[in-house]
Amino acid sequence: MSGKTIRLILITSLLYSLCTASDALCENTRNTIEVYLLREVTVKDNTVRLGRVGIIRGEESLVARAGEIALGRISVPGQKMIIDRPTVLSRLASNGIPASKVTLTGAEKITIKQQQQIIKGGKFVELALLFLEKNPPADSVCQLNPIRIPADLVVPTASKDIKLSPRLAGSSAANQAGVRIAVLADGKQIGTREITFRLKYNYRRVVTLAELDAGTVISPENVRIEKSIENYPEPANWSPPYGLITKRRLGANTVIRPNMAGAVKPPILLNRNQTVVIRLERPGLLITAIGKTMQKARAGEYIKVRNVDSRRIIFAKVNEDGTVEPVF
CATH class of the missing domain: 2.30.30.760 (SH3 type barrels.)
Known part of the structure; x- marks a missing residue:
């Protein structure tokens, strides 16, 4: 066999080996993926999937499959998740993609948070105030002052239909009123806020026009009726104290309180030793x-x-x- 023939056989064998190795490499490449992990990610939904937190390259069907793998779930509004590389590899392996077929690059850990909107505490106060103005706890209420501003409420942006539903809440104090607001997202309650208001009332008061001695009969000639704003409502049966007598001396411009006047007593009918x-x-x-x-x-x-x-x-x-x- 001539030297030329031998060289031809060797070249042919080498080319065949190279093609075989290339085919094997191509086959291996088709069965692997490369995942570039992002450092920080904000997602809309509460379910975190690999395709949302990393850039996946490789065979198309495998990339699509890997992208749908769930890495976890954000259960509380405002919660942050941290996912490391071992977690990613573990989730891939549990879905039939072993670590030997995965190349991870990028960040060592991924910080994930959910897109959200915030309902400010002031918004709750505005709604509660509007509700009480339409449903006053008493006709004489003239001022409603919130005792404190409630905390903000974080709502996931994935919730499309958000409604605030106010209703009256009980209060142990006579001069306070409470409103409880339920926050509904897609028909489900996701939180509540309660706002308590201190009430002010329109009030009529009786004021002396001049100095009155004890025993003076109160009449329109010696007192005037003024309108004022007080912390408590006036009695339901309130009427001007005309005809009552003062129990002690009262200076001019004195507001006459209930304990300062009383009914006229009948005269003494019997004396001692009579x-x-x-x-x-x-x-x-x-x-x-x-x-x-x-x-x-x-x-x-x-x-x-x-x-x-x-x-x-x-x-x-x-x-x-x-x-x-x-x-x-």
Whole structure:
């Protein structure tokens, strides 16, 4: 065999080996993927998939398959997830793509957060205020002041239909009103906020026009009615205190409080040691006796009376005619 023939055989064998190796390499390449991991990612949905946090290259069907692999789930609005390379390889392997067919590049760890919107605390206050203005807890309420601003609420942007639903909430204080606002996302409640308001009321008050001595009868000539704003509502049966008398001296421009005036008392009808008729009357029976009062009294009051004949002390009610009736 000539040298030329031998060289031709060697060249042919070498070319065949190179083609075989190339085919094997191509076959291996077709069964592998390269994943470039991003350092920080913001996603819309709460389910995190590999295709959202990395750039995947390789055979098209394998790339599509790997891109749909779930790496975890964001369960709380505002939550951050951190995924490292071992986690990525583990999730790939559990879905039939072994680590031997994966090349990871890029970041060692991925920080993932969800796109979100924030409902500010002030927005809740505005809604609660509007609700109370349409549904006032009392007709005389004139001011509504929030005691505190509620915390902001984080809502995932994946929620398309977000509604705020207010309703009255109970309050233990007479001059406060509460509103509870439910936050609904796609028909499901995802949070609540409660806002408490301190109430102010329209109030009428009575003010002296001049100095009034104790025992002065209150009338339109010596007082005026002013409108004011108070922390508590006026009594439901409020009326001007005309006809009442002052219990003590009041200076000019004094606001008359309920404890400063009272009803006019009837005059003293019986004085101490006064002789009175003790009268006991029943159907078909009338008994009378003479007695001595042991204290002064008005009509309708109860006093002690000493029977002049028996010297016994009895308890009796003073009648309008000045007689007294024993009480048994």
